[in-house]
Amino acid sequence: MGDSLKPSSSGSATGNPRNKAALKPGCSLMDWIRLGNSGVDLTGVNGVRRTVSKKELARHNKRNDAWLAIRGKVYNVTRYMEFHPGGEEELMRGVGIDATKLFNDVHAWVNYESLLQKCIVGSLGEADTEGAFIVPRTKSSSKLSAASGQNPAKKLIEQTRNISIATNAVWSSSDWFQQLTFICLIFYLKATVMQLHISLTEDSNLILKLNQALHNVKLESTVRWPCKVKLNPTVGKVELEFRKVESALWRTFGVLMKNVPSEIVSSSWKMTVIKSDSITHDTKILVLKYVDCVYNYVPVGCHVMFEAVIDGKVVERPYTPVVSVHPEYPVESSIECLNFMIKSYDNGLLSKWLCSLPTGAVVSVSAPLCVFNPSLLNGRKKLVILAAGTGITPMFSVINWAVHTSSQRLSVSVIFFNKSECDILWGEQLNKLMIDNERFKVENVLSNGSSSWTGKRGRISVEIVQSELPDRQNSGEDNPFTLICGPVNFNQTAESILQKLGYQHEDYYCFH
Ligand code: HEM
Numbered sequence: 219m220g221d222s223l224k225p226s227s228s229g230s231a232t233g234n235p236r237n238k239a240a241l242k243p244g245c246s247l248m249d250w251i252r253l254g255n256s257g258v259d260l261t262g263v264n265g266v267r268r269t270v271s272k273k274e275l276a277r278h279n280k281r282n283d284a285w286l287a288i289r290g291k292v293y294n295v296t297r298y299m300e301f302h303p304g305g306e307e308e309l310m311r312g313v314g315i316d317a318t319k320l321f322n323d324v325h326a327w328v329n330y331e332s333l334l335q336k337c338i339v340g341s342l343g344e345a346d347t348e349g350a351f352i353v354p355r356t357k358s359s360s361k362l363s364a365a366s367g368q369n370p371a372k373k374l375i376e377q378t379r380n381i382s383i384a385t386n387a388v389w390s391s392s393d394w395f396q397q398l399t400f401i402c403l404i405f406y407l408k409a410t411v412m413q414l415h416i417s418l419t420e421d422s423n424l425i426l427k428l429n430q431a432l433h434n435v436k437l438e439s440t441v442r443w444p445c446k447v448k449l450n451p452t453v454g455k456v457e458l459e460f461r462k463v464e465s466a467l468w469r470t471f472g473v474l475m476k477n478v479p480s481e482i483v484s485s486s487w488k489m490t491v492i493k494s495d496s497i498t499h500d501t502k503i504l505v506l507k508y509v510d511c512v513y514n515y516v517p518v519g520c521h522v523m524f525e526a527v528i529d530g531k532v533v534e535r536p537y538t539p540v541v542s543v544h545p546e547y548p549v550e551s552s553i554e555c556l557n558f559m560i561k562s563y564d565n566g567l568l569s570k571w572l573c574s575l576p577t578g579a580v581v582s583v584s585a586p587l588c589v590f591n592p593s594l595l596n597g598r599k600k601l602v603i604l605a606a607g608t609g610i611t612p613m614f615s616v617i618n619w620a621v622h623t624s625s626q627r628l629s630v631s632v633i634f635f636n637k638s639e640c641d642i643l644w645g646e647q648l649n650k651l652m653i654d655n656e657r658f659k660v661e662n663v664l665s666n667g668s669s670s671w672t673g674k675r676g677r678i679s680v681e682i683v684q685s686e687l688p689d690r691q692n693s694g695e696d697n698p699f700t701l702i703c704g705p706v707n708f709n710q711t712a713e714s715i716l717q718k719l720g721y722q723h724e725d726y727y728c729f730h
Pocket residue numbers: 228229230231232233234237238286295298302303304305308309310311312313317320321324325328329330333334589590591
């Protein structure tokens with residue numbers, strides 16, 4: 219997503235149109251972010267954090283005085299009411315109470331911490347919150363394990379020991395094992411991985427955030443950064459492998475600290491530009507690397523916010539990190555880096571600034587924000603993507619997931635709208651994917667193609683969309699799902715075409 223796009227707030231977490239709320243103009247996600255940055259006190263307590271008892275929380279249960287608690291933190295959601303995509307009535311269900319379970323039942327993947335970062339009143343003071351801190355188990359097993367990667371010739375000793383299992387922990391089980399040169403921590407979560415943050419401090423403190431639950435492991439000894447991250451989000455398995463600074467067997471993995479304060483994880487990080495390459499006349503690929511030892515998993519279709527002070531103004535914009543969709547066109551894949559496709563718009567303060575950054579420059583990037591969930595595609599056989607210009611950027615991770623990772627064997631058809639040949643982003647890569655993968659297809663449509671352009675011409679229309687998306691009632695076995703992303707007018711036209719063709723809200727999702 220680039221700064222030509224003005225996000226508003228349609229789109230549904232579950233695809234269930236009954237749950238969708240029509241938000242008033244001026245109440246989009248971007249409007250909310252703007253309000254948060256305007257300096258207005260959203261906490262209602264002048265930003266002075268305090269401990270809130272359950273009794274006090276219960277008193278703030280009105281629409282014009284609404285507090286709720288999630289995972290031990292109390293938020294003032296009074297101002298968020300009209301911005302909540304699920305509507306005021308729904309949000310009111312969680313007001314005045316510890317809403318952790320309710321929130322998780324509805325949309326555990328929503329990054330409430332980023333959205334409500336300016337609304338924190340304090341922490342919930344009573345011990346009976348539903349947080350997920352860890353109680354180390356007294357019983358532990360130690361056994362020889364046949365994990366991969368060991369060299370029997372070296373007779374390396376390996377130990378496996380259960381770290382801990384707490385009743386409310388975010389993981390259902392966890393293991394660790396080691397060889398002389400590395401240590402591996404494995405977590406089996408109870409749910410799809412939607413959030414994974416890792417940071418390593420100089421004094422060997424490993425901060426882990428797994429689906430909103432925070433853990434702090436004081437490692438037995440020093441390790442190198444970066445670690446290796448193996449992630450199977452749908453199965454809920456997270457594997458972290460750290461190289462030891464000194465070859466030695468550790469007595470234990472370290473100590474698991476309890477009651478980790480959530481302030482320990484920042485909501486934005488500094489990243490350095492390590493590469494800035496032009497890919498078209500006005501678009502660059504920017505490779506950014508975290509300054510500190512930090513890793514943030516960005517789930518499919520999720521974005522981050524860039525923040526910068528330009529000409530004395532604070533500017534924020536969402537950008538979706540891009541991934542390569544064909545192995546012949548690799549992008550930087552180190553866990554320390556994120557790749558962004560930035561188009562420089564004439565009137566785009568931030569995009570122009572980002573495109574002008576030299577290597578070594580530092581930018582501020584937020585934690586990933588997720589409003590799209592690939593589970594919307596469950597049960598579908600075909601994915602149709604309608605993208606215009608930089609609207610293709612959030613689609614790369616979706617295409618990569620749908621074609622290479624998902625077990626659903628979806629067929630994917632992209633209709634990609636641009637002005638002229640030179641505007642087609644990663645056109646060669648998409649074409650190569652089409653040649654190599656029979657389940658993937660891309661059609662480029664140009665509004666102002668050169669005289670030698672032999673492909674389709676025009677703008678988004680019923681006829682063009684119909685070439686991939688028949689009337690809903692004739693779609694038969696295909697059961698297609700559509701993703702839309704482009705400038706505001708494009709999105710509106712695409713949605714109205716889909717509705718004309720008989721598609722319902724649960725049949726499409728619009729990235730704004
Ligand atoms: C605790 C009480 C809450 C309830 C009962 C609730 C309920 C809902 C419902 C029913 C939806 C619509 C789902 C759909 O379209 O399928 C929704 C969407 C949403 N809610 Fe909440 N919500 C709650 C709290 C929150 C909070 C605290 C936040 C964050 C600050 C939040 C952020 C969102 C977002 C971003 C969406 C849109 C998700 C998407 O499009 O995928 N909600 N909520």
